[in-house]
Amino acid sequence: MNAPAEPKMMADIALRVTGLHTCIDASAGVVRPLDGVDLEIRKGETFAIVGESGCGKSMTALSIMRLLPEAAWIESGSVRLDAQNILTLPEYAMRNVRGARIGMIFQEPGTSLNPVLTCGEQIVEVLERHNIAQGAAAQARALEWMQRVGIPDPERRLTEYPFQLSGGMKQRVMIALALSAEPDVLIADEPTTALDVTIQAQILDLLDQLQRERGMAILLITHDLGVVARMAHRVALMYAAEIVEVGPRTAFFTDPQHPYAKKLFASLPGAAKRGEKLATIQGLVPPLHVGFTGCRFADRCDVVHARCRSEAPGWTETGAGHQARCHLLEQGGPDPVYLKQALAEEPHPEPVAEARRPETLGTQGFLAIRELKVHFPIRKGVLKRTVGQVKAVDGVSFDIAPGRTLALVGESGCGKTTAGKGLLQLIPVTGGSIRFEGQELTALKGEALRRTRAATQIVFQDPFASLNPRMRVGDIIAEGMGSFGIGSAGAERDARVSELLEQVGLGGDTRYKYPHEFSGGQRQRIAIARALAVNPKLIVCDEPTSALDVSVQAQILNLLKDLQQRLGVSYLFITHNIGVVEYLAHDVAVMYLGRIVEAGTAEEVLNTPRHPYTQALLSAVPRISASGGALVGIDAIKVGSELPSPANPPQGCHFHPRCPHAVDACRAAYPVEVAVSDTHRVRCILVK
């Protein structure tokens, strides 16, 4: 697999959007999610739109397809497909454009397929609707498409319903559906966000390959800069309803021009930034129902000057096809050197001293988990007899030392969240031992268990589901204190709540507000304050940043790191984001199907992975290289199909059906643990 080739016919425009203005009638007033968007997509090109949530990426796609929600309308602008403005077409003509000329795939493959029709029926419907083929010919075409998108055993899959397919398979069917009418333009709205990295790599490869075969244009919408680096030929960065920078991929990644772009790159966590604070962007995205007079980024910009607030910046060309909207780049504006200096100085914040590193991984006495098992019974029949076990966690052992961070990584469904909740006794543990400060937690019951809960706390993934919407922030934080009788009720607890809110960077007066008044990042701060309220020694962080934008993620990671230094708490950090692991973790454990296949210090596991699964997982993550292309993903190690069901794991080594190095011995028995170094342990027979 090579890096995406530059399209040959540069002048051949497939889709041209000019001056697109879209409005939504919302309760706050008329919101303008698109305010003058211009873009051109050439044939055979992948054009990526990136930006944080709410910047108007998806509205661009929906406006082009004219699939806007009922309260929204396109105010002005044009979308030209060849020479025709499709915004002026009547609805019946637009139906011939959708599917046949512009195809679209959505984020969630589970909800974009009709659950009561077979995959074949859905593809045939598209083919017949656009008069491409009828009857038996359409069936044959559908089969051909199933093969082209790489679905094994396509004859059988044609007659199956979406629920019988896995997530990655569904997205493949969705791609077949979108492409079966051979559109000139494919709009992919976050096509891999709901998928695991190994599956994401497969889907991205597929899109890439189909683009080569068919020479279609792809409009890729994503928030993941790694995916952009992997896929795009040209990139547009959106901010607050307009595009602020557009340019070829290499130029965009190596030499971003707009201060916002520079900040975004600086806030990406990674190994290189270990020990530093991540750059953060102050403030929040401005609301889109108010008018703007100057630059939309002015309030959050470090290099803002008077002109930014009075005059909206126009486009300035800084290189071949590379443009940005910023006064600093203009001729006669402030010297671009000033911009470079100002930004170069700022994002190097004070280096943070590495946390106290107590000895090695094997530190006993704080938290030691041995052979932890969490099984869920599968019940069937009238009498609900147990016919099997889902072994979500099947013999997991690890230690966490005080003040250190252990990252638990793995694909979704591998049992990492279950392990975290089992550790906290939020779900009943089937077997094994959890020794915390010399006390066996699994043996505790009732009141004794309740009392130990203060020492271990949890921060959840979804900041919108983890706070009770009917309680004030102050009450949410004080709940744990009340339950454990920490401090006397009244003034003492009030003072503690204010102190905690200050500690996580929110004012003490926010305590009287309700959660819905806060943004995602602020809610996650509240969740952290709630966990800290009972003075825990260990916090289980269950993907705490995966629902957040990059710039907000940086704030939360900085906060977590800062708290660890000040308070000496340990983290069990559950994540699938390798960048975050590199930035934050001291130790890493890789889980596969309920078991830890590799564990060690962060350097050992991330730099010299020994288990084939770790290697595949790390190589599947698209990342940005210094030269602006995707660093990996090009030579990604392909792993077959998808995660098997934990109810029925493969014989022997669980990974062998997907393993590129599998030998017969792998099928015989689960490999024993091999110690590569004092701290590095691997479960693979190939490792000696």
Add this chain to the structure above:
Amino acid sequence: MQLTPIVLWSDALLFALIAICIFYARQAARHAHLRAPWARVRRNAAGLASATVLIPFVLIGVLDSVHYRPLLEAKAGSATARYSVEVKSLLDVVAGAALGKMIGKSEKTYSAPLATHAFSKETIDIPGSGGARQVREYPRLVAGGAHLKDPVHDWGRDVGVNALRGVVLGAVVWLALAFVLLAMAQPAPHHRLAASWRAVWAGETETPWRAVLLTLLAICIAGALAVTLGSRYHLLGTDKVGQDVFYLSLKSIRTGLLIGTLTTLVMLPLGVLLGITAGYFRGWVDDLIQYIYTTLNSVPGVLLIAASVLMMQVYIDTHPQLFQTAVERADFRLLALCFILGVTSWTGLCRLLRGEALKLRELEYVQAAQAFGVSRFRIIVRHLLPNVMHLVIISAVMDFSGMVLTEAVLSYVGVGVDPTMTSFGSMINAARLEMSREPMVWWSLAAAFFFMFTLVLAANLFADAVRDAFDPRLVVKRPRLNLIRVKAR
């Protein structure tokens, strides 16, 4: 003492319910998240107009729930005051003042709406020179149109004049009310009444005052007509025993309201408690509760209600010493009916809340509370209950109209309220015979139909508005034409 107040059980419960509503309103006024959905109800024109229609119904129901026994004129030589066995309500006083002689058993039998003569011929003795002569003709009514000297000649003019007076009176009352309302609400800033009026009629106010005021106008005129015409004629005629049908309809409102609200009072604790318990604890608790409501649902509802009501009737008949007056006995049967209806109708809400609790218990804030060692009871009270309250409110408001209709059906079948208690159902039951006689007596049925229809329609529209405002899944969209307006370039 001229009277002794009587608090029937249903009165006490109704006032308790009103107290709960006031308490909730105070809570809602203080908490932003409780206030927000009601503010959305306020912006809904249909919802607000139907609430305006419901207010007079509720007022009549509450007035009819303040009971007392008037003092009997003391017999000579008797030292102790004796009170009448007939229980009266405040509504009787108000209606007596407004409708005059029309209420009570004023006529002998049927008479058509606004009639001056009875509906059927009677044999009347006319005293004459040659002895009493017997004539069969339509006798004059005792109360209806009694003020007319020459009914045949004057009737049309008198009805017209009084109708006109009613319209004018209604309009005047409405104007006064509208001014007071607008002065209090001030939809336009700076106390500018003229500006407020203009904003209201242009439909520019955030609260749809125009809809409210138009509804209020209709209510005021209807009310004034009821006074001007109703005090001179039997507005909706009289029934078989000569009672004013309009007055009976007013008295029926309380029965309908009580059935609709008190049943909810019985149903809510059962449904909420069992539903949340089943969803939160799962396991055998869930199995048990599911089993109970599945079994209960499988028994035909009318059968169960009929059996229970008949058993209750036997109990009432065998324990006459428990009830001092006939009204108390009827009230006990009404309560029993509410209780039985409540016991048989909690299953829907319970199933709904069980599902919601199953979903909520997996939410992360509930797990966070578990991680804090918060007790199960506190988790249910603080984390689950407030988050299902919107469902409880929606279902309580939506069930109300269903209960009013159920009462009518049950009374029609004969297992509803006590026969001495006026209700829409018993009016319809009586109409069964009236409709089959020739010439047909239609006004009882029409009156019951009109009042019940208005009440239930208003309640349903209001329930729709409440559901739209409370259900987070429904996004209220303002309709907009010309969805795509493109300036071709």
